[in-house]
Amino acid sequence: MSDKAAQHIELRNVSAYYGAKQVLENVTFSVPRFSVLGVIGPANSGKTTMLKTINRTLDFISGARFTGEVQIDGQDVAKIRNPNELRRRIGMVFPLPVGLPMTIYENVAFAPRRMGITGKADLDEIVERCLRQSVLWDEVKDRLELLGTRLSGGQQQRLTLARALSLSPEILCLDEFSIAIDPVTTMRIEDVLRELRKTMTIVLVTNLVQQARRLADNTLFLWQGKIVELSPTDVAFSEDPKDRRTYDYVNGIFG
Amino acid sequence: MSSTAVSTESGATNPFAPTAYESRRSSAAIRNKWIMFGFCMILVIPLLGILIDIFWKAWPVLSLDYLWENPSNKGKEGGLWAPLVGTFYLVIGSLLFVAPIGILAAIYLNEYAKEGWMNRTISITVTTLAGVPSIVHGLFGLGAFVLVMLPALSQATGTKWEAGLLTASLTIAVMNLPVIITSTREALGAVPHAFREACWNLGASRWQTIRTIVLPNSLSGILTGIILTVSRAAGETAPILFTGATFFKFVADGGMAKLFPYTPAEPFMAMSMHLNIISNQISQMPEKMKYGSAAVLIGLILFVNSFAIVLRVWLRGRKRW
Numbered sequence: 001m002s003d004k005a006a007q008h009i010e011l012r013n014v015s016a017y018y019g020a021k022q023v024l025e026n027v028t029f030s031v032p033r034f035s036v037l038g039v040i041g042p043a044n045s046g047k048t049t050m051l052k053t054i055n056r057t058l059d060f061i062s063g064a065r066f067t068g069e070v071q072i073d074g075q076d077v078a079k080i081r082n083p084n085e086l087r088r089r090i091g092m093v094f095p096l097p098v099g100l101p102m103t104i105y106e107n108v109a110f111a112p113r114r115m116g117i118t119g120k121a122d123l124d125e126i127v128e129r130c131l132r133q134s135v136l137w138d139e140v141k142d143r144l145e146l147l148g149t150r151l152s153g154g155q156q157q158r159l160t161l162a163r164a165l166s167l168s169p170e171i172l173c174l175d176e177f178s179i180a181i182d183p184v185t186t187m188r189i190e191d192v193l194r195e196l197r198k199t200m201t202i203v204l205v206t207n208l209v210q211q212a213r214r215l216a217d218n219t220l221f222l223w224q225g226k227i228v229e230l231s232p233t234d235v236a237f238s239e240d241p242k243d244r245r246t247y248d249y250v251n252g253i254f255g
Numbered sequence: 256m257s258s259t260a261v262s263t264e265s266g267a268t269n270p271f272a273p274t275a276y277e278s279r280r281s282s283a284a285i286r287n288k289w290i291m292f293g294f295c296m297i298l299v300i301p302l303l304g305i306l307i308d309i310f311w312k313a314w315p316v317l318s319l320d321y322l323w324e325n326p327s328n329k330g331k332e333g334g335l336w337a338p339l340v341g342t343f344y345l346v347i348g349s350l351l352f353v354a355p356i357g358i359l360a361a362i363y364l365n366e367y368a369k370e371g372w373m374n375r376t377i378s379i380t381v382t383t384l385a386g387v388p389s390i391v392h393g394l395f396g397l398g399a400f401v402l403v404m405l406p407a408l409s410q411a412t413g414t415k416w417e418a419g420l421l422t423a424s425l426t427i428a429v430m431n432l433p434v435i436i437t438s439t440r441e442a443l444g445a446v447p448h449a450f451r452e453a454c455w456n457l458g459a460s461r462w463q464t465i466r467t468i469v470l471p472n473s474l475s476g477i478l479t480g481i482i483l484t485v486s487r488a489a490g491e492t493a494p495i496l497f498t499g500a501t502f503f504k505f506v507a508d509g510g511m512a513k514l515f516p517y518t519p520a521e522p523f524m525a526m527s528m529h530l531n532i533i534s535n536q537i538s539q540m541p542e543k544m545k546y547g548s549a550a551v552l553i554g555l556i557l558f559v560n561s562f563a564i565v566l567r568v569w570l571r572g573r574k575r576w
Binding site: 055057060062063084085086087088092094096098099100101102110111114147149160163164166167 | 369455460463467468472575
């Protein structure tokens with residue numbers, strides 16, 4: 001395998017803007033295949049925007065644009081003619097739990113159905129696999145016909161994760177996925193993520209710095225749209241990271 | 256009674272007793288509530304008064320025959336069939352034009368159009384158009400459809416097209432277009448944006464998202480908006496005054512010709528026009544005939560609007576988030 005293809009996600013000098021306001025400044029990093037990148041940083045540091053440049057959902061925000069180059073598998077995303085194909089290869093979970101206004105079953109079957117998978121047995125299998133992976137199966141297996149919007153916040157969050165996994169993406173981007181989920185369930189999902197990383201590259205944006213410490217191979221500290229630190233996780237969380245501010249942030253003495 | 260705290264029987268102080276300031280404030284709140292209730296009653300009383308007056312005076316003529324028979328002797332005798340059926344086709348005809356155009360335009364504006372000067376200009380245009388008086392729409396219809404479109408149509412088809420159902424329907428459609436665009440946009444906007452984003456993140460295209468998430472969940476609002484324009488189409492006289500409505504048109508008294516009395520290319524009778532003429536253009540018109548047409552027109556509009564209300568209540572019960 002060539003060195004280039006080994007880098008699953010690569011950002012080069014990416015800057016992003018909402019109108020005149022710059023939210024990302026010359027962000028450059030790469031994520032090797034089947035590794036976990038933890039992204040930490042305070043609110044408004046551009047973490048979510050960074051994810052939106054990767055699957056090009058920034059396109060949907062009027063006035064938003066980005067410069068620089070984002071490569072998935074060595075392919076420039078800006079040059080992909082059908083961005084929907086790109087989005088199907090990247091599972092995205094954003095912090096706001098969203099159950100679509102349809103049954104739990106249909107929530108998970110939504111994307112496979114759009115891809116033309118209509119066989120009941122195939123869909124049953126996908127729905128069960130994804131709900132198990134998102135640690136929701138035991139709670140909903142007897143009421144798959146319930147509306148996804150009727151679930152609690154934490155359950156909807158896991159439903160969102162199940163939907164993101166429904167197309168077996170090769171990249172999984174999680175943006176504070178555990179914000180509404182209780183600690184015990186979070187731990188079980190983290191176990192699943194350790195399993196998933198054998199087949200997926202994971203970008204984990206989190207406000208729980210210890211979560212990044214537990215799961216990530218590399219940790220990226222983003223602050224005010226700029227990369228402060230990108231190091232192997234044990235270095236970033238050590239007494240002596242590359243940048244002093246990382247130590248301060250991780251230990252809660254930032255600012 | 257103490258103004259700060261009330262002692263209970265056991266002698267302990269009641270911590271929940273209102274202070275003098277709180278008592279004053281709450282009595283002011285109650286007074287304000289009743290004043291506002293009074294204003295609401297001012298809305299209801301005239302409406303009830305009008306309804307009672309009209310139906311009271313119309314009572315002697317109201318019957319099924321009154322709806323089924325054609326008017327005779329300049330509307331002094333007979334029923335309302337010919338104008339009633341004309342209004343029905345006018346409403347259907349205008350909906351055929353305005354519903355698809357209005358809904359598609361609203362979907363484009365709400366789901367596809369990027370925010371910017373173009374979108375703002377169109378929005379302002381739609382709002383302004385909604386405020387244009389109906390007589391202006393009527394004159395526009397006369398100019399655009401009767402005087403320009405019909406001669407061209409007559410020449411192209413080789414038959415004579417007069418101002419009639421086609422031109423009147425188009426005029427009513429133009430009048431209702433901004434209303435439908437606005438109500439449809441509101442219905443679409445009521446679907447949370449997060450649903451759309453969730454679909455886009457899964458690689459669903461804009462159209463797939465609209466078809467599977469946005470439209471099914473805004474259908475009730477869209478339909479309600481359309482139904483409410485029906486009463487406007489049925490009730491307005493000004494837009495059809497010069498664009499195809501007439502006071503008298505012979506309508507057969509039986510058979511299929513009674514159900515389908517008008518071609519699109521001939522003048523037709525309509526309820527609003529009929530009421531307008533018999534109320535102030537015909538001498539020695541019996542009171543009960545005037546009030547009878549008014550009662551039927553109001554009844555028709557209440558009937559259609561009650562559909563909208565029932566639909567809204569039913570779909571609210573099925574709301575999925």
